[in-house]
Amino acid sequence: MARLVIVSNRVSLPTERGAKAGGLAVALAEAMIPGSLWFGWSGKRSVATSEQATVVTHGGLSYATIDLSESDYRRYYVGFSNGSLWPLLHYRTGLLDFKRDDYEGYLAVNEIFADRLAPLLRPNDIIWIHDYQLLTLAAALRRRGANNRIGFFLHIPFVPPAVLHVLPSAAVLVRALAAADLIGFQTHGDRMNFLESVSSCMDVQPDEAHGFLHNGHRTETIVTPIGIDADGFTRTAKRAAGMAETKRLIESLVGRALAIGVDRLDYTKGLPQRFDAFGQLLHRHPEHLRKISFLQIAARSREDVDRYQSLRRELDRKAGDINGAYSDFDWTPLRYMTRAVNRTTIAGFYRLARIALVTPLRDGMNLVAKEFIAAQDPSDPGVLVLSRFAGAAEEMTEALIVNPYDADAVADAMHAALIMPHEERVARHTALLAKVRGTTAASFCRDFLNRLKAIENPAAL
Ligand code: GDG
Numbered sequence: 482m483a484r485l486v487i488v489s490n491r492v493s494l495p496t497e498r499g500a501k502a503g504g505l506a507v508a509l510a511e512a513m514i515p516g517s518l519w520f521g522w523s524g525k526r527s528v529a530t531s532e533q534a535t536v537v538t539h540g541g542l543s544y545a546t547i548d549l550s551e552s553d554y555r556r557y558y559v560g561f562s563n564g565s566l567w568p569l570l571h572y573r574t575g576l577l578d579f580k581r582d583d584y585e586g587y588l589a590v591n592e593i594f595a596d597r598l599a600p601l602l603r604p605n606d607i608i609w610i611h612d613y614q615l616l617t618l619a620a621a622l623r624r625r626g627a628n629n630r631i632g633f634f635l636h637i638p639f640v641p642p643a644v645l646h647v648l649p650s651a652a653v654l655v656r657a658l659a660a661a662d663l664i665g666f667q668t669h670g671d672r673m674n675f676l677e678s679v680s681s682c683m684d685v686q687p688d689e690a691h692g693f694l695h696n697g698h699r700t701e702t703i704v705t706p707i708g709i710d711a712d713g714f715t716r717t718a719k720r721a722a723g724m725a726e727t728k729r730l731i732e733s734l735v736g737r738a739l740a741i742g743v744d745r746l747d748y749t750k751g752l753p754q755r756f757d758a759f760g761q762l763l764h765r766h767p768e769h770l771r772k773i774s775f776l777q778i779a780a781r782s783r784e785d786v787d788r789y790q791s792l793r794r795e796l797d798r799k800a801g802d803i804n805g806a807y808s809d810f811d812w813t814p815l816r817y818m819t820r821a822v823n824r825t826t827i828a829g830f831y832r833l834a835r836i837a838l839v840t841p842l843r844d845g846m847n848l849v850a851k852e853f854i855a856a857q858d859p860s861d862p863g864v865l866v867l868s869r870f871a872g873a874a875e876e877m878t879e880a881l882i883v884n885p886y887d888a889d890a891v892a893d894a895m896h897a898a899l900i901m902p903h904e905e906r907v908a909r910h911t912a913l914l915a916k917v918r919g920t921t922a923a924s925f926c927r928d929f930l931n932r933l934k935a936i937e938n939p940a941a942l
Contacts, residue, residue: 483605485517485930488598490558490614492521492546495539514926515541518606520598522547526554530590534597547597549590556586559785562614565648568788570613570637571749571843574647576788584650588617595621602627607933610661612636620657632933633658634665636707637845638872639674642681652682659683659695663933665703667846667872672702701936705929706876707846708920711855714828718856721829730776730830737812738773738899741834743827743849744841746779746819748792751842751868751885756799756815758840758891763807763814765889766896771812773899775838776830780821793819831856834863836898839871840885846872850880854913862910864898866891876920879912 513519520534523546531547538544549557560583568576595618602608610618610633619631645651655678658664666672676687687693692701721727730739740759744750759775779796783789800817807814822830831837837853850865850873857863867873867880874882881894 482516483607483934484603485514486598486602486606486608487513487517487519487611488594488608488615488618489519489521489611490562491524492519492544494537494544494546495542497524513542518543518545518601520545520594520601522549522558525549526551530593531597534601536601545598545601547593553586553590553593556583557590558614559783561587563783563786566613566616567637567749569644569648570640572638572640572644573748573843574644576748577647579649581649587614591615591617592621594618595625595627598622599625599627602629605629607930608632609634609930609933616654617657620660623660630663630933630936631661632663632665632929633661634705634929635671635675635845636667638668638843639666639671639678641674642678645674645678646681651678655679655682656695659693659700660698661700662936663701663703663929665705665929667704667706668875669704670875671845671872672704676702701932703929703932705925705932706872706920707848707925708917708922709848709851709855710922711851711914711918714852714855717825718828718832721825722832724826724829726823726826727829727833730833734774734833737771738769738835739830739833740773740775740836740838740895741830741853742775742777742779742838742840743822743831743852744777744779745782746789746793746796747782748788749841749843750779751840752777752779752792753795753799754842754885754888755838755840755891756796756803758838758885758888758895759815760799760803760806761888761892762895763803765892769896769899770807770814771809773814773835774812774816775814776816776834777818778822778827778830779817779819781819828852828856831863832858836863836895837865838891838895839865839873839880840868840883840891841871842868842885844868844871844873850877851917854910854917857910857914859907859910859914861903862906864901864906864909865913866894866898876916877913879909 525548527548530550530553534545534547536545564578606629608629608631685693685695800815803815831853839850850867865880868885869882883891883894
């Protein structure tokens, strides 16, 4: 049987999977097939970038990692991936911090990944590359003679050509991506944007099957929304109900309704706008004063990037303003923490919450929306308030869908959630849970890989 080789920027070793594991790490870890190899950066910065990968095996899986030099880390990861591609692909062209030197560092690290991975490859391995840090890896592997089936999945959104071309050299990246046999997206909208960009960058016309031919090589595309291990998460949330942290939270609420937000502290997640919306709820619907507590867990991330530090200061200020304006001697409306919280504890908190606020300004999918639904007690579920700009909104239509830029509308949705009749809460949750259980981390991997395996005539096999 063909071996699966997963490649992602960061490899999450089972021994270090701690409280801070992100969306991608969680989804892939839940779906790794025995025998697979996972290749990527160790997360360590060394004097020099590794000359070869270090391979360890754990539970029937192999993990091959390389360290990056400080300069490679700065240019490839901090500079181009997080300073240019991340804002661009989340439609935030105003935040783009493009530097040619970073771009060259990005291309160079993709070449290094190919150099270090190539010796580990077997002829019939199936290679699955993940995310925006590795847009040029498939082409780099092809240049080293890899004729394997290569799939690529983009976890974040893809923008229309008019936005894409704000980035100098965008066409180079799109052409390099076309070296893959299959490219996967979270939503139909992302795929459509990509195919339009293919037309504009390569002067080829995609066909009715959403594939295209370029220099004699056919690339197919697929929409496979990512999901979670829904049943496993439900069990975790139930178990967490009896835990000390959950009990402490219940005691601290003294009967008040809990609204919850759980996000990496990132400017795409719409946190300042969400804080404003909560302020508007208290202003427009004063019947909720002293009756609701909003807990925002915003685990710090990417602290090397300046934008993230200024976001933190902005949120500190806004949280202070809201609590200054509305607190009482025995009530703090907004609880805001930037420490990561244990995953089981979060599951228990979701289950307690009357509302979840998932209001990104743009998001590839957003797994928090799915986790919240899976964690609920079906007989007395909470209500999901979801941004129309999260990929999850394409499927999760029974949530209260909002425009996160409209603080009044988000405040009204929170109010609607707080007064929603039991019957309607149950009906919405039942429909959402069926969807969350239908598109899981495992089904995401299965659907993508089955399609990749079925592709005829990949590069040369
Ligand atoms: C990218 C895309 C796409 C958050 N805080 C803590 C914590 N988390 C966990 C959540 C969830 C995960 O992190 C976040 O996943 P998201 O999907 O919401 O967002 P990104 O990290 O931006 O992920 C995204 C995803 O990739 C997968 O394709 O959905 O659109 O941006 O699992 O629970 N976990 C713990 N402590 C925290 O404080 N343990």
